[in-house]
Amino acid sequence: MNWMETLDLLEKGLVRSAIKNQQGKWVAQTEVKEAILAAFKAGELKEFAGGFVDKHNLPAREFTVADKVRLVPGGSSVRRGAYVAQGVIIMPPAYINVGAYVDSGTMVDSHALVGSCAQIGKNVHLSAGVQIGGVLEPVGQTPVVIEDNAFIGAGAVIVEGVQVSEGAVIAPGVILSKGVPVYDCVNERILEPGEPIPAYAVVVTGNRPVSANLKWAQEQGLTLRCAMIIKYKDSKTSAALTLENLLR
Template sequence: MTLSGFLQNNKRIKRWTHYLLIPTGQARPRRWVSWLVNPFIHKKGAGARICRSVRLDVLPFRQFELGERSTVEDFCTLNNGVGDIRVGSFSRVGIGSVVIGPVTVGNQVIIAQHVVISGLNHTYESVDLPIRQQPVVSQPVVIEDECWIGSNAVITAGVRVGKHAVVAAGSIVTKNVPAYTVVAGNPARVIKYYDQERRVWVKNKPAPVAHGVRYPN
């Protein structure tokens, strides 16, 4: 049996282990975890940089990876409490952004300032309990290579942003974004796409069928 499986089957030991890692009611790990455990477990590529003011709410029982030459800028918050966070190479997480796993970011990705990317949701269905006491659920967010996520955008759980796509500033993305498109608005919709045959970006026209999927307007 794995260590994770052992803890799941022993609730008392699980609670005690959790207390050792994180203060009760908090998300940030204890300093001894950040200083003495995480650096030896989590992968950081050559030349990768995490700025000093970043809040790293990352724990050893979930993955956190930062690829070669990638940067997490000042005042960001990264939390892998309910899901892994993986950032590829030559990517940037902009000032003040929040990333809550499970989230995978590809290579050569630009995430601008004050972006929120969250693979977590709170359940609320029971009216007999405060929402904060109800379970959380998660769905992976995937941002493929070469994307640009504009400032103040929000990307919700379960969304995949295709390769070389652009999410305009302030957009709320609740559905998958096809590759080589530009989306904008709340909820975000495709406003431009790349015509592979003519090799030009096309605005305000129905997108062609590609691999059986029609891009929405």
């Protein structure tokens, strides 16, 4: 697959940077990511209208009514090679990078970033200021995945290939990266490194004591940031999020 064909197929949603295999595990599609990297290599700087300069082969996408995507005016951009399904709403300013996949009914609110190759499911709510990290290299690395019906609260940051399973609720301001341990306070365990945030988990920011080897920090009573599953989604959570659904 050459890069041009790959970018076309990505935009149509016919290939993806990562897919869920039969074992339910998300895996990176290395040949797709390699083709994206080849596009960057083949790209030459070009001036675009309005004083912008970028690789000639990765221009901002343009939409028509037939695409059934609402790209609200005001400074958002969807890059070539990104798939945006029908029914997606993009509030300005937001940026969706190459290789990203945004499925139907999803809201991408103001100041949200959907990084390269990130996979966003159906009816996901990316609130204002959400940062979804991109993972292009190494090609084998799985991108950030947000599964169907997940709610990501304002200003949350999800990076380094963290995966959020279906229907999970990430509270505002939560940071999820490889180094941030997630304490499941309902099931009384710490998630394994790389383990996806479970389906319907409600995740908030917490603090934990520093490790025992940092004696001085311990004596000072210092804590480190962590994430906590405070509950699993119930009718109260759904009620708390209803207003947001109405805004779609």
